[in-house]
Amino acid sequence: MLKDLLKEPLAPWQNGSGDVSDIVLDSRIRVSRNLKKYVFPSKATDEELAAVLAEGERYLPSLNLLGHGTYEAVALTDLTPLEREVLAERHISSATQIKTPAQRGVMVRQDGAVSVLINEDDHFCIQTAAPGLQLEQVWDEASQIDDTLESKLNFAFRDDFGYLTASPSLTGTGLVAGVTLHLPGLVMMKRLNRIVQVITKLGFAICGLYSERNEYIGNLFQVTNQVTLGISEEDILKQMKKIVGQIVQEERNCRSLLWTHNQNAMKDRLFRNYGVLSQAWMMQLDEAVELLSDFRLAIDLGVIQERPQAYPALLTAAGPGYLQYQAGRELNGEELDLQRAQTLRQLLRTYAV
Incomplete structure (x- = not known):
């Protein structure tokens, strides 16, 4: 269990x-x-x-x-x-x-x-x-x-x-x-x-x-x-x-204030960061956590059509412990960054609406 x-x-x-x-x-x-x-x-x-x-x-x-x-x-x-x-x-x-x-x-x-x-x-x-x-x-x-x-x-x-x-x-x-x-x-x-x-x-x-x-x-x-x-x-x-x-x-x-007064700038930022999150080949933990924050905000604002549960799932999957457990062995820094980006790309497809 x-x-x-x-x-x-x-x-x-x-x-x-x-x-x-x-x-x-x-x-x-x-x-x-x-x-x-x-x-x-x-x-x-x-x-x-x-x-x-x-x-x-x-x-x-x-x-x-x-x-x-x-x-x-x-x-x-x-x-x-x-x-x-x-x-x-x-x-x-x-x-x-x-x-x-x-x-x-x-x-x-x-x-x-x-x-x-x-x-x-x-x-x-x-x-x-x-x-x-x-x-x-x-x-x-x-x-x-x-x-x-x-x-x-x-x-x-x-x-x-x-x-x-x-x-x-x-x-x-x-x-x-x-x-x-x-x-x-x-x-x-x-x-x-x-x-x-x-x-x-x-x-x-x-x-x-x-x-x-x-x-x-x-x-x-x-x-x-x-x-x-x-x-x-x-x-x-x-x-x-x-x-x-x-x-x-x-x-x-x-x-509400950010969206009302800076809607185009907000959309540009959120879509750009979603592009990095969904396409990056390597990604460090801090970068992933930052990008995931904008990802969740984009979902809440209706900019990106993904299920909200994708956010906590991706946060978990970005963790080094989870990634190494899935790989079945310890991973060095570059291996972790490669595995993290690959896992996030896969999960984004899994939770797509």
């Missing part, structure tokens, strides 16, 4: 549904929990890590009873290095977890929308995802899994602090909510910095998913909460939904 997920550029849950899905790509939840009787993974012995892994896998059948799909437990040592890289790129695992795969594992739901990381920074990290703006749905699913595991396991909790976590910044709810947004309008109109300043004061952060030398690549950003102590999960999600709604409206306004 897991290996089938890794082969495809889109997971079943990435169907383009959800509110404001033209701007909000996905909503995600991470919930960190630890067992009271063991030290945190970074300080634990192999025997303690093995015990935590066994406890998690023992209760996998309880997750199947939730009725949203079946789960598979996978030890990271049973995967190849290339498979682990794709696991991290697809956010089913994490770069932190795959660095030391011994006595670490994941429990993955068949649609790829839910995974439970065992022995990452914390003993358990529950991850849920959904397309578009669906914070309530991802929280409900994470909460159900959390309640199911907590009914079987003794999680570390104190009345005065809440849930105890390896990182003090997560102590309390142990919750990190994230919403991924595509914001080319705000970037082109140079209005993003003002939004960053405002939401930072409200206890939230916005960071670029792809960045280099303090420059944002591909206009992809994630809004996350920075406060987990002294506030309820419901309040975090309520505030985040309000903030995201305001960002979406600002982005719509910027796109």
Whole structure:
């Protein structure tokens, strides 16, 4: 089941549904929990890590009873290095977890929308995802899994602090909510910095998913909460939904202004970049991410007739882990650039309307 997920550029849950899905790509939840009787993974012995892994896998059948799909437990040592890289790129695992795969594992739901990381920074990290703006749905699913595991396991909790976590910044709810947004309008109109300043004061952060030398690549950003102590999960999600709604409206306004006042220039840019994306023989990752941003904007503006799901599929396919996994071996820089361009050309034809 897991290996089938890794082969495809889109997971079943990435169907383009959800509110404001033209701007909000996905909503995600991470919930960190630890067992009271063991030290945190970074300080634990192999025997303690093995015990935590066994406890998690023992209760996998309880997750199947939730009725949203079946789960598979996978030890990271049973995967190849290339498979682990794709696991991290697809956010089913994490770069932190795959660095030391011994006595670490994941429990993955068949649609790829839910995974439970065992022995990452914390003993358990529950991850849920959904397309578009669906914070309530991802929280409900994470909460159900959390309640199911907590009914079987003794999680570390104190009345005065809440849930105890390896990182003090997560102590309390142990919750990190994230919403991924595509914001080319705000970037082109140079209005993003003002939004960053405002939401930072409200206890939230916005960071670029792809960045280099303090420059944002591909206009992809994630809004996350920075406060987990002294506030309820419901309040975090309520505030985040309000903030995201305001960002979406600002982005719509910027796109409208750009299109109204610079329609010919916008069409020229979008068609030119689509030509490069669809015809290039070699392509580096940063260039691909930038071109894909204009590709998605062109779809949203009705300039190019492609299915919106092509965008997340192409983003996945541009990743070095995915490309090497498909090739079945490690690729050097030039081989990666050749393979990336070829894969993007093929997928553009696959998702054409």
